[in-house]
Amino acid sequence: EAQVTQNPRYLITVTGKKLTVTCSQNMNHEYMSWYRQDPGLGLRQIYYSMNVEVTDKGDVPEGYKVSRKEKRNFPLILESPSPNQTSLYFCASNPVAGSTYEQYFGPGTRLTVT
Amino acid sequence: AQSVSQHNHHVILSEAASLELGCNYSYGGTVNLFWYVQYPGQHLQLLLKYFSGDPLVKGIKGFEAEFIKSKFSFNLRKPSVQWSDTAEYFCAVKTDSWGKLQFGAGTQVVVTP
Numbered sequence: 001e002a003q004v005t006q007n008p009r010y011l012i013t014v015t016g017k018k019l020t021v022t023c024s025q026n027m028n029h030e031y032m033s034w035y036r037q038d039p040g041l042g043l044r045q046i047y048y049s050m051n052v053e054v055t056d057k058g059d060v061p062e063g064y065k066v067s068r069k070e071k072r073n074f075p076l077i078l079e080s081p082s083p084n085q086t087s088l089y090f091c092a093s094n095p096v097a098g099s100t101y102e103q104y105f106g107p108g109t110r111l112t113v114t
Numbered sequence: 115a116q117s118v119s120q121h122n123h124h125v126i127l128s129e130a131a132s133l134e135l136g137c138n139y140s141y142g143g144t145v146n147l148f149w150y151v152q153y154p155g156q157h158l159q160l161l162l163k164y165f166s167g168d169p170l171v172k173g174i175k176g177f178e179a180e181f182i183k184s185k186f187s188f189n190l191r192k193p194s195v196q197w198s199d200t201a202e203y204f205c206a207v208k209t210d211s212w213g214k215l216q217f218g219a220g221t222q223v224v225v226t227p
Contacts, residue, residue, distance in 0.1 A: 031213040042217035
């Protein structure tokens with residue numbers, strides 16, 4: 001089954017404790033991205049990757065890091081989480097070639113930073 | 115900067131009522147347009163998309179949307195809603211060749227029995 005998976009689905013942590021949210025897709029998509037969803041703001045892109053070892057900042061990159069060492073994986077790293085990073089996070093992927101460009105979303109990770 | 119505006123943040127309506135959600139974008143070039151739905155506790159699912167051709171697009175679950183280029187709009191419609199349509203709806207615009215989506219703030223739709 002074609003899908004984007006994220007882990008963990010729920011995470012409660014404390015300020016300053018480094019964490020990683022994993023994202024994996026099995027569709028051989030080149031493009032992957034991370035969004036955060038906040039009430040009244042919709043989804044905002046944090047980082048994206050156009051292919052292995054190619055990443056760039058989205059609209060709200062501060063406080064986040066990413067890496068793309070393999071095509072299928074795109075982890076999101078919070079080196080020193082703060083309460084303002086409490087949010088719902090979605091990973092997404094899409095093919096670059098072809099005509100659909102439809103983005104496939106993961107199930108989301110609800111992060112609470114106390 | 116590109117932006118996407120959804121006119122209503124919350125909509126409450128009764129079953130069988132008609133639904134129309136407004137979406138306007140600010141971008142002068144070629145755009146690809148999407149409506150996504152997020153049911154409570156679930157991830158985003160694609161309702162419909164517009165890339166080119168017929169500006170009236172039909173999607174899943176009886177939804178449709180009309181692209182009006184002159185008005186920079188892509189409004190979502192459903193003639194008769196059901197309780198199961200209770201969800202948050204997001205309009206999104208793809209403005210680059212790679213895949214970045216610019217989302218609206220979302221509209222929370224509640225359908226009462």
